[in-house]
Amino acid sequence: MGRAPCCEKMGLKKGPWTPEEDRLLIAHIKKHGHPNWRALPKLAGLLRCGKSCRLRWINYLRPDIKRGNFxxxxxxxxINLHDMLGNRWSAIAARLPGRTDNEIKNVWHTHLKKKAAAVLKQNQKANNNNNNNSDDHKQNSKTTTAHDHRSSESAMSPQASSSGDELSSVTTGEINNNYNNSDQYCMDKYVKGDHEQNVDSFESFPVIDESFWTDTSLSENSSNLTSDFGGGLNEFAIGHHDYGGGMDFWYNILVTSGTDSLTLPF
DNA sequence: AAAATCTGCAACCGCGATGCC
DNA sequence: GGGCATCGCGGTTGCAGATTT
Incomplete structure (x- = not known):
């Protein structure tokens, strides 16, 4: 409320960075680090706002940046992470060492979005054929109510409509039916916080015990599971992947802790 | 060869989250 | 507990180079 825009001060430079500015920024950060971005430009002798310095450093000057084609x-x-996480570019970048969220965002919008959309179309076509050809193709009752969240860009991600709290916009018990680029569909469920309520709402939620990890019947009737992992982990979610006519199953676990998450195939 | 259009990418903007006083 | 400062994120913009007409 009433907060001054960060570059409000007149005289601050905007636009592309010059090599000299880069040099000054690198030299300053190497020497002093960046404990305070706001104060940094003055100390470094730059006519930039702190925000601009931070962005330049993070997206371009950091020594561990990997340049070049993906x-x-x-x-x-x-593509796979976007399928699971949506437009959480920083979370995706965290799993791609040397790549920045900005770079990933750019490459998604310029290349991968089209690629993913084309594959999706192909998969939907294949899926339709599959459904038509096999009346007895087993459909979990939850699956039939799931919606294809890629039907529009804004709906592509579980939290796409959320402005902040990751994963929290997915209503309890909602299942997202994702179709991705390897002739598979997966169902991922994202839940944060109130896991009790969620468990109650999921009829076939199994007991997580020793047998859980070896019980192959889970793939038959429970394509999506979720629970609170405890021990500092907020949640985990499992999606099953159905290759071809539903004959071959495997699972992914999405473990989330705070803003970090990790996908573990098993 | 010039103009129009497209593409890729760096940088900016606004907002929510978080921390500090 | 409230207000302000700062950080970090995601969406958007603007420009330069490439491609097409």
Whole structure:
């Protein structure tokens, strides 16, 4: 409320950075670090606002930045992570060493979005054929009510409509039915916080005990599970992936702790 | 060859979260 | 507990180079 814009002061430079500015910024951060971005430009002799300095450092000057084209593996990783996490670019970047959220965001909008959309279309087509050809194709009752959250960009991610609290916009018990680029569909459920309520709402939620990890029947009737992991982890979620005609199953676990999350295939 | 259009990317903007006084 | 400062994130913009007409 009434907060002054960070570059309100006249005389602060905007636009592309010059090599000299880069040099000054690097030299200052190497010597003093960046305990206070706001104060940094003055101390470094730069006519920039702190925000601009921070962005330049994080997106371009950091020594561990990896430049150059994205590898196929990186692209696939981004597509898969975006499928699970939505537009949480910083979370995606955290899993791609040397890549920045800005870079990933750019590459998504320029390349991968189209790629993912094309594959999605292809998969939907294949899926339709599959459904038509196999009346007895088993559909979990939850699955039939799930919606394809890629039907529009804003709905592509669980939290796309959320402005902040990651994962929290997904209503309890909601299942997101994702179709991605490897002839699979997966159902990922994201829940944060009130796990009790969620468990209650999920009819077939199994007991997480020793047998849970070996019980193959779970893939038959429970395509999506979630629970509170405890021990500092806020949650985990499992999605099952159905290759081809539903014959081959495997699972991913999405473990989330605070703003960090990790996908573990098993 | 010039103009129009497209593409890629660096940088900016606004807002919510967090921390500090 | 409230207000302010700062940080970090995601959306958007603007520009330069590439491509097409």
């Amino acid at each position: 590898s196929k593996e990186e692209e696939e990783t981004i």
